[in-house]
Every structure is written in structure tokens, then in C-alpha cells.
Amino acid sequence: MTLKNKPAVWFWILAVILLLWNIMGLIAFLTEAIAPELFTESFNQEQMDLYNNRPVWYMYNFAIAVFAGTFSCIMLLARKKFAVTLAIFSFLAVLISTGYTVYSGALDLVGISDKVLFYLVLVLDLILVLFAMYAAKKRWIA
Numbered sequence: 001m002t003l004k005n006k007p008a009v010w011f012w013i014l015a016v017i018l019l020l021w022n023i024m025g026l027i028a029f030l031t032e033a034i035a036p037e038l039f040t041e042s043f044n045q046e047q048m049d050l051y052n053n054r055p056v057w058y059m060y061n062f063a064i065a066v067f068a069g070t071f072s073c074i075m076l077l078a079r080k081k082f083a084v085t086l087a088i089f090s091f092l093a094v095l096i097s098t099g100y101t102v103y104s105g106a107l108d109l110v111g112i113s114d115k116v117l118f119y120l121v122l123v124l125d126l127i128l129v130l131f132a133m134y135a136a137k138k139r140w141i142a
Contacts, residue, residue, distance in 0.1 A: 004079060007140035012077075018128050019073035025066040025121070033059060047109050058100065065093035069128060076132060079141045087125075087132040094125045 032039045040051055068090035075083035098118075101107055107115060135141045 004142045005139045007079070007135065007138075011135060011140055014131060015073060015076040018124065018131070019070070019077065021124055022066060022070040022073050022128075026070050029059075029062050029066045032062070044109075047106075050104060050106055050109065054104075055100075058097070061093050061096050065090050065097060065125070068093065069125060072128060072132060076135060076141060081136050081141045083141055084129075084132040084136050087129045091125045091129045094122055098122055 028039075040048060043051060068086045072083045072086035072090055075081075075086060098121075101118065107118065110118075132141070
């Protein structure tokens with residue numbers, strides 16, 4: 001049996017912040033999956049064309065990213081080491097989405113706030129991976 005060390009207070013704070021962030025991503029995914037018209041109502045024609053011509057795998061990849069990220073945060077709060085694996089899966093899915101978004105030219109069609117959000121997703125998911133790995137190293141999760 002692996003012994004766990006008591007986590008620092010900032011562990012709980014960061015884990016909750018990352019969980020809230022991932023829940024927002026989950027809500028965005030569910031909104032896009034269930035009511036895409038809410039998601040696309042402000043799109044211009046060029047953005048709609050790009051949106052309608054996305055590959056089928058894109059939404060599956062989006063689901064993997066948000067569900068793995070959310071469950072990773074839950075596992076962190078439960079102090080389970082499986083959080084590391086889930087965080088890595090989430091990050092790989094985010095990297096795939098990021099690559100597609102850049103390659104497709106979608107980033108050229110959005111404003112600065114959408115670009116900031118785009119990069120924030122990438123950075124916060126990387127923070128989740130590094131945080132989970134650090135927590136495992138410190139034996140805060142096992």
C-alpha cells in the first residue's frame with residue numbers, strides 16, 4: 001500500500017479552480033453537442049462553412065478532452081493517481097484539436113478574445129498535467 005502525504009492548501013485551491021475550468025469546458029461541449037445553434041448564432045458565413053465541414057472525429061476528440069480533464073480533476077480531489085493518466089489523455093486531445101484548428105485556418109477567422117481562450121485551454125490543460133504529475137511525485141495522490 002502506498003502512503004499518501006498531506007497535500008498543501010494550494011493543492012486543493014488549484015484542483016478546485018481546474019475542476020471549475022473543466023466543468024465550463026464540459027458545458028461548452030454539451031451546448032455544442034445538444035444545441036449547436038446556440039453555439040453558432042454569431043458565426044459569419046465563412047465560419048459556418050468551416051464549422052459545417054469539420055471532420056466527424058472532431059466532436060469525439062472534444063469529448064475526450066473535456067471528460068478526461070473533468071474526471072482528472074475529480075480524481076485529484078479524491079487523491080487518486082489515475083488523475084495523471086486522465087490529464088495526459090485530455091492534453092493529447094487538446095493538442096489534436098489545437099493542431100486541427102491551426103491547420104484549418106479557423107484561428108484566422110476569430111477575434112482576439114477567442115484567440116486568448118484558444119491559448120488558455122492549451123495552457124491550463126498543460127498546467128493540469130504538470131500539477132497532477134507533481135502531486136503524484138509529492139505523494140499527495142496515490
